[in-house]
Amino acid sequence: MVQSNEDLKASKSPEEQLNQQRPDKDGFVDKAWSFFSSMKLGLFLLLIIAVASIAGTIIPQNGSPQEYGSLYSLYSTLGLVDMYHSWWFQTLLFLLAMNLFICSVNRASSLWRLFSNPRIKAANGEISRMAHSFQTEKAISEESLVQQVEDVFREKGYRVFTERESGKTYLYAEKGRFGIWGSLISHIGLLVILVGAVIGIYAGQEGQMPAEVHSTFHIRDVQGLGKVDEDFDVRVDDFKTVYRPDGSIQAWISRLTILDKGQELLTKDIEVNHPLEIRGFKIYQAFYGANIPTKVTSKEIPQGYDFTINEGDFIPVPGTNLGVLAYKYVPDFDPQYGLQSKSDQPNNPRMVYVLYRGKEQIGVGAAELGKTEMLAGGEGQITFQRYAPYTGLTIRRDPGVAIVWLGCVVLLIGLGLSFYMPHKRMWATVEGNKEKSLLYFGGFAQKNKIAFEQDFIQLKDKL
């Protein structure tokens, strides 16, 4: 996929004749090559990827089978449940990458010729068929007219080449020749981004870790991370939620210390938008909660069960039809304040719970942490042992990210050259003697024709 392979087109306008063409070939490899380098394929892929992406935004992605109802089996066969990672979508992206790559290779040599060895001579006939051209006769010598044309070009910042041949002077002037590389560079940038993305898919790792405050975990014990070569521990020194005066949340902050075999390496406060980086891993503040180790017993089952629950969980009491909803933790409980905590300090930590018999609500209470609470006159007992807040960390390693950013920089440089540095070219011939000379003068720009026209008119006025 190449932005402007105007230089390869088969049409016969003078613009094209000034550029080189690639000879046609017939072999299978050449056919495959020309198929992959065709702009038709590139355009087709761009549009088909756009249309498929629309489908992916309409059909919910990565939902549970229930969400799709009867369509689930159809969707999952067609890869629509996780469309962006389905084999056919990835194939489309791969084909686009191939197209980008082959087009870039194809273009490089002709761009190099255009850049390093521009064609200096253009016949009068060619010049007069260019997008802009004019001719004029001046009552000055050929030499001084050539000099005048050169000066006018240079004044406008053009680079001028002059060649004299068989009684005629040929001039070529160009500006913004680095712009030629814009489209190639931007396509290379896109390829680099795709390479980075693929590396991320195959070598990237992501895990989630709910880590209690004051606890330490080893990097290899993080759920979902897979195989880890690094060897360090993470200690959670603190976790807090910072509120604004109006009660809204300003930040969640975890203070983490990284330890290598017991040796403290660094301590950092992380929050959303400010992850910690250590040996290729990034640790993000992602979620939070609290673990509540809980014991439930009843007359029938006196040995009871131990759970670790969270706020909002419902715990059935074994051997009875009772159930307890652990409604809300209140660090400084005071009956006058109800569910509101009197202060942030755990002066009177209680778990406010709702007791159910079957589906019927039969009571509410505020259980003191660590003390056994009688339920329904001793039919059951529950103990909320302690309230252990944890910080939810996402831990990622993606060796492709740096490559993606590199690709982005290359892409932006390419687009900048391509769109803000248009390549403008002009040709002229001067023919004459000591008294009078004839000037043919013409040129064109592939991009930004308006600016070119302004340049051209200004030059013309000076000649």
Next chain:
Amino acid sequence: MTDMVAQENLLFYITFAAYGLATFLYIGFLVIRNQFLARVGYYIIVIGVLANTAALALRAMVAGYVPLTNGYEFLLAFSWGIASVYLFAEKKYQIPVAGAFVVPTAWLILAYVAVLMDPASRAARPLMPALQSNWLTYHVITAMFSYGAFAFSFGVGIMYLWKKSAESREKQRGVVAFLPSSEKLDEIGYRLIAIGFPLLTLCIITGAIWAEYAWGRYWSWDPKETWSLITWLIYAAYLHARFTYGWKGNRAAWMAVIGFLAVLFTFFGVNYFLSGLHSYAK
């Protein structure tokens, strides 16, 4: 504080009125072809942009952050982008008649805010942790300018389609005859896309960098991300078709129109029909 909120509200309505009046003047200019109307329209937009800027500045003072985070703030910035790019492009390309096709978009966006957004959803809200990032600011500023450029190319695309259909039927009387030649419109439409496209790319990249800091993923195929990519693909196709197949004229104009519809859907459609990470923007 309440004083500032009231002033900000007043500035919003001044901006709204200015873009409305300018729309009216430019359409008047198109119909009766009196240069004076376009002149006045231009200065009314200047006033509108000043009021728009002041409204955004006041919002920044009220909220205490760069005011580009919720739907109201973004729409205010969107209309700012359209009007500012308009002021620049009208002068640069000497095409005052474009006002009748571009300024209404800025006005309609504010009309949407005035009619459909209740005061609660317009109010400054405390910034949730994920939105506290400088990258968000760069992200929205680049969006503002690129969308402004695309809005202009959309207006010019409409002009082109109208002009062209009249040219082909050789019926060029009245208003249509007054429009610039179709070649000129085609080239101007392209220029605006050529300005907007690198900015859209930058917008997507800054968004990706922000997402990497906030969520650890530079790309997660969330509907808004995907729609910005769809928009990007449409404009990329436009540019490629133009340079290789010489797709100009009608097909190019249609793509410019479709491209801007995709821009609008990225904002409105995704917020109201689809859900995802960007749901805070509602």
